[in-house]
Amino acid sequence: MGKLKVAVIGCGNISVMHLDSIAAFEDVNLVAVCDIKEERAVAASQKYGGRVYTDYLEMFQKEKLDAVHICLPHYLHVPVSVDAFKNGINVICEKPMSIKYDDAVRAVETAEEYGVQYGIIFQCRYNAPSLLVKSRIEDGKLGTVKCGRTTLTWYRPDNYYDSSDWKGTWDKEGGGVVIDQAIHSLDLANWMINSTPVEIQSALHNRNHKIMVVEDTAEGLIKYANGALLSFYAMNNYLVDEPIEIRLLCENGKATFTYDNAVIEYKDGTVETAENNFDEAFKYSGGKDYWGFQHAVQIRQFYNAVLGKEKLEITGKEALKIQKIVCDIYDNGGMIKKS
């Protein structure tokens, strides 16, 4: 079998993580790049190769693609994914899979109908600290999560929103700090708790970004079917991007982890730790530290799934879990009125 023919749609900030990953894989060939801002597609093509397109449907027609990477504004994730599925193309899409939950369900159903792989990027699950805590919950050494908290304090100045034609809007981004940044911390905690949310309380505020209408601060509580409680706090009004911190109180001990390291303190007095392997991560890409470095690991798994060598872990169906939580947070967060 020849190399897989792949393309990237959306050549903005995050696309470098995808393009660097593709470049590192010997069995994958970047045949096209697409952006409605032609100069961005041209710049990507000059660095990584591939024919330049400004219309992704034309690209689907002209190139026999095995897979596309969707690195677009949030409101385009479902329509472009669905168009790809209908052309028999496997999709790896940036988070969030959608703005609306029902649209995300439709995308999952369409991928199943056309028999293609549908992966959603949540690269932080592949950090060594996340993997250690998850494995100790699953093998019973740490046991079930009883209670947890997540803290995200990041810096997004006004010009982060001002320089974008879609960030900071309800219709194109779908929200602010929750759907864009805290989706990572909430997904990690939800993945660890591994139960079904039965109640979500939330409050959303815009405390310091009068340039935009969506929330820059959110807090709330998620109650789970197994009795676990997860408190969350997220805001984009800090001066730096502090590492997300997640603390979990479990049956047999306490786990505290960030992207960088994990410390597990067991009730018997023993301690177990893990650190992210930055040398390994930077082998592929020069991304930003708060992005978590592990795009290449997840994208490699996606291609192994396309080749039938490995099962895809974060499928569209799996990502529906965090999509539902994010959408419920917005539905329940009464402080900000959606327009």
Ligand SMILES: NC(=O)c1ccc[n+]([C@@H]2O[C@H](COP(=O)([O-])OP(=O)(O)OC[C@H]3O[C@@H](n4cnc5c(N)ncnc54)[C@H](O)[C@@H]3O)[C@@H](O)[C@H]2O)c1
């Ligand atoms: N996984 C992570 O940690 C992480 C980090 C940053 C961004 N992201 C996600 O990546 C996605 C993109 O974010 P970004 O910061 O790169 O945005 P961006 O605005 O920098 O890039 C988006 C690109 O899409 C292009 N585009 C818009 N409409 C198009 C269309 N119809 N056809 C082709 N191209 C089109 C724009 O011109 C732009 O170049 C978002 O979903 C965001 O949440 C994920």
